[in-house]
Amino acid sequence: MPMKASLNRRQALISAAAAAIAGPAFSAPAAKGAAAARESLRRLFGPRLAGVNLALSPSAGRSWYSVSGKAGQISISGDTPVALVRGAYAYLNQAGLAHVSWEGDRIAQGGTLPAASGARVETPFRHRAYLNTCTYGYTTPWWGWTRWTREIDWMAAHGVDMPLAMEGQEYVWRALWREFGLGEAELADYFSGPAFTPWQRMGNIEGYRAPLPANWIDKKKDLQVKILGRMRSLGMTPILPAFGGYVPKAFAQKNPKARIYRMRPWEGFHETYWLDPADPLFAKIAGRFLALYTETYGAGTYYLADSFNEMLPPINADGADARDAAYGDGTANTAVTKTKIEVDPALKAQRLAAYGKAIYDSIRQARPDAVWVMQGWLFGADSHFWDSAAISAYLSLVPDDKLMILDIGNDRYPDVWKNAKAFGGKPWIYGYVHNYGGSNPVYGDLDYYRRDIPAIAANPEAGKLAGFGMFPEGLHNNSIVYSAVYDLAWGAGQESLSAWLSTYARARYGKTSPELDAALGQLVEAAYSTRYWSPRWWKSKAGAYLFFKRPTATIGEFPPHPGDRAKLEAAVKALTALAPAYGSEPLFVLDLTDATRHLATLKIDDLLQAAVAAYRRGDTVAGDQARAEIEALALSIDKLLGVQPETLATWIDDARAYGDTPADAAAYVANAKAQVTVWGGEGNLNDYASKAWQGLYRSFYLPRWSLFLDALKAAGTGTFDEPAAVRASIAWERAWVDAEVAYRRDKPADPIGEIRTLVARIGQGGEKTA
Numbered sequence: 001m002p003m004k005a006s007l008n009r010r011q012a013l014i015s016a017a018a019a020a021i022a023g024p025a026f027s028a029p030a031a032k033g034a035a036a037a038r039e040s041l042r043r044l045f046g047p048r049l050a051g052v053n054l055a056l057s058p059s060a061g062r063s064w065y066s067v068s069g070k071a072g073q074i075s076i077s078g079d080t081p082v083a084l085v086r087g088a089y090a091y092l093n094q095a096g097l098a099h100v101s102w103e104g105d106r107i108a109q110g111g112t113l114p115a116a117s118g119a120r121v122e123t124p125f126r127h128r129a130y131l132n133t134c135t136y137g138y139t140t141p142w143w144g145w146t147r148w149t150r151e152i153d154w155m156a157a158h159g160v161d162m163p164l165a166m167e168g169q170e171y172v173w174r175a176l177w178r179e180f181g182l183g184e185a186e187l188a189d190y191f192s193g194p195a196f197t198p199w200q201r202m203g204n205i206e207g208y209r210a211p212l213p214a215n216w217i218d219k220k221k222d223l224q225v226k227i228l229g230r231m232r233s234l235g236m237t238p239i240l241p242a243f244g245g246y247v248p249k250a251f252a253q254k255n256p257k258a259r260i261y262r263m264r265p266w267e268g269f270h271e272t273y274w275l276d277p278a279d280p281l282f283a284k285i286a287g288r289f290l291a292l293y294t295e296t297y298g299a300g301t302y303y304l305a306d307s308f309n310e311m312l313p314p315i316n317a318d319g320a321d322a323r324d325a326a327y328g329d330g331t332a333n334t335a336v337t338k339t340k341i342e343v344d345p346a347l348k349a350q351r352l353a354a355y356g357k358a359i360y361d362s363i364r365q366a367r368p369d370a371v372w373v374m375q376g377w378l379f380g381a382d383s384h385f386w387d388s389a390a391i392s393a394y395l396s397l398v399p400d401d402k403l404m405i406l407d408i409g410n411d412r413y414p415d416v417w418k419n420a421k422a423f424g425g426k427p428w429i430y431g432y433v434h435n436y437g438g439s440n441p442v443y444g445d446l447d448y449y450r451r452d453i454p455a456i457a458a459n460p461e462a463g464k465l466a467g468f469g470m471f472p473e474g475l476h477n478n479s480i481v482y483s484a485v486y487d488l489a490w491g492a493g494q495e496s497l498s499a500w501l502s503t504y505a506r507a508r509y510g511k512t513s514p515e516l517d518a519a520l521g522q523l524v525e526a527a528y529s530t531r532y533w534s535p536r537w538w539k540s541k542a543g544a545y546l547f548f549k550r551p552t553a554t555i556g557e558f559p560p561h562p563g564d565r566a567k568l569e570a571a572v573k574a575l576t577a578l579a580p581a582y583g584s585e586p587l588f589v590l591d592l593t594d595a596t597r598h599l600a601t602l603k604i605d606d607l608l609q610a611a612v613a614a615y616r617r618g619d620t621v622a623g624d625q626a627r628a629e630i631e632a633l634a635l636s637i638d639k640l641l642g643v644q645p646e647t648l649a650t651w652i653d654d655a656r657a658y659g660d661t662p663a664d665a666a667a668y669v670a671n672a673k674a675q676v677t678v679w680g681g682e683g684n685l686n687d688y689a690s691k692a693w694q695g696l697y698r699s700f701y702l703p704r705w706s707l708f709l710d711a712l713k714a715a716g717t718g719t720f721d722e723p724a725a726v727r728a729s730i731a732w733e734r735a736w737v738d739a740e741v742a743y744r745r746d747k748p749a750d751p752i753g754e755i756r757t758l759v760a761r762i763g764q765g766g767e768k769t770a
Contacts, residue, residue: 036233037084067091068118080235086159096506101479124457129469131164137198138438138474142654158486165238168224186250195671202309203246204266215660242303243286268682277358286362349393357397380413408471422463431469437689438474441544442598444481445531453488519574526567543687546605551708618717641694648695649743
């Protein structure tokens with residue numbers, strides 16, 4: 001063959017290959033996007049989709065995909081790389097060939113790919129958002145590139161296109177505050193530790209468990225470069241940080257003439273400092289931050305600035321010498337109040353409108369095309385202040401297309417968007433927090449999501465609804481919830497719940513049966529019919545269960561847990577009976593483990609109430625009997641939980657491994673231990689991030705309660721000095737955090753056998769008595 005003809009043929013083959021990747025309207029960006037999607041599919045599914053054609057066809061409007069072709073010859077089209085990955089995963093998942101979750105994956109590699117109809121699937125939401133500012137404290141402090149690669153691919157598989165991208169910002173803050181005159185010692189006092197950076201960024205705390213090692217800052221900077229590169233290659237539009245007004249105490253001291261308010265001490269921490277947006281320094285700092293950020297990470301479109309996360313805006317304070325943020329009646333805001341604040345409505349509206357406009361203007365000056373993003377959490381959490389008029393005023397002077405509200409808490413505060421009148425014509429995203437603190441009771445409300453998500457998408461009063469999102473504070477639990485809601489966000493999962501569960505089981509476990517479908521249906525009725533896990537806050541005490549809460553003798557007043565305990569026990573027993581058929585599937589074992597430890601921990605709560613009641617009436621025999629059963633259950637649960645991917649040992653080991661020096665590693669371990677137990681401050685945050693993990697049942701929850709019950713038993717029917725017992729608990733907790741103890745993950749050799757033992761024990765003795 002002549003050389004010219006050979007070259008022409010080679011070029012034709014290359015062009016044909018490019019067309020197979022990029023589709024009919026081939027272009028360089030489309031080819032890159034399709035290539036990024038293919039790489040994501042390779043990482044997720046290995047060679048399973050190696051021969052599939054991908055066609056990227058960018059279009060305006062809602063995102064879409066379609067999967068077509070006869071068996072073994074499949075083509076996937078979509079408008080973005082995310083849509084291609086989502087389409088591929090939805091196709092495999094519906095066929096029972098693949099399941100992707102935090103706990104692990106199941107990918108069926110063999111056999112011919114089934115035929116597909118080519119039906120166009122179009123999401124009713126322009127954007128599908130994901131993550132919470134707090135996730136970067138509760139889950140990701142010790143993540144490296146491998147773990148982030150996995151999470152970004154998880155996002156693409158679930159169709160997420162608008163994640164919050166909060167890593168790496170301390171690198172920019174450090175450079176910024178250096179430019180504004182802060183020295184290294186002042187910066188060391190300013191930044192909080194790695195597990196607490198989100199609340200530093202939002203102005204709630206300053207310098208908690210400082211210093212923040214320079215190596216951590218530098219590593220996160222390099223990580224964020226990779227994160228944003230990967231997100232952007234897949235067509236995602238990440239939400240980036242901006243300046244919300246909080247400045248270091250050292251900066252406030254160096255600028256005594258600036259209008260800087262001393263804000264209230266949040267949750268028992270010391271005060272923080274907020275710069276009034278009307279002060280010229282605000283725009284200067286905000287502009288410089290965005291310039292430095294753009295130099296480091298590239299330009300974005302959406303920028304998050306939350307100025308009042310559980311912090312009320314200064315209203316009555318005025319003048320350059322105002323050092324205390326005055327609220328309502330003019331008194332300094334030094335404590336949280338949930339009472340109705342009396343303030344001149346005209347002044348309040350004026351101040352809030354000015355604040356909102358100035359914050360937006362500070363972003364616009366550096367990025368004229370940018371959209372200011374804010375979380376709407378404050379409108380629900382501090383509804384006593386943020387009434388309809390206040391919300392309207394705050395948003396009023398910002399152009400409608402230059403502000404987006406993340407209305408994240410609709411599973412807890414479902415009427416925020418209604419009270420805000422759909423945010424007055426601003427684009428907004430509807431969603432749920434679902435998870436608080438990374439704490440992991442088994443809960444969610446699948447039926448509620450199935451009704452609620454399609455309803456909001458079709459609601460004519462929703463104004464400029466721009467998307468749906470999940471905004472969990474922590475990850476790695478209740479994966480079924482996230483599979484369900486992102487299916488719904490793509491208009492899927494509209495069949496009956498029982499049909500969806502059957503498809504879910506077949507994909508996750510490789511097969512299903514009428515018996516398994518029925519058992520999962522029972523589990524959903526028992527546990528996954530709870531919209532918000534209300535027991536996590538009880539009398540201002542955090543912790544998912546009584547066993548996880550700091551001990552108190554008043555637990556007899558604790559209300560029943562949500563859900564249906566009888567159905568939960570029936571579901572656990574039914575699933576356990578199916579173990580011979582499904583016990584070889586790791587994800588089945590994990591799910592059964594979760595349901596069992598949930599049931600067993602609820603039983604521990606009953607026994608705690610029984611033990612306290614018995615000791616208080618002087619019945620030491622009954623009290624000791626209940627305690628013995630508590631100990632047996634707690635140790636059995638702890639042993640079983642070694643099957644889970646995450647344990648106290650893995651959390652601590654990940655923290656230690658992130659350290660580049662022994663000193664850094666020790667600091668990270670202390671951060672990690674504190675966050676899942678004492679948290680910090682003198683408020684009510686202890687146990688907020690409590691976990692059902694191996695290591696915590698045995699080494700933390702059980703001995704803490706044992707110490708308390710010893711004191712209660714010793715008091716008998718006499719006066720019980722609870723304050724002294726609580727002080728002893730606090731001292732014990734702090735010693736636990738500081739202790740240098742090696743924790744080891746122990747996987748049970750026979751988890752199904754451990755589950756059977758636990759199930760048998762749950763029905764024995766120790767019932768709650770009056």
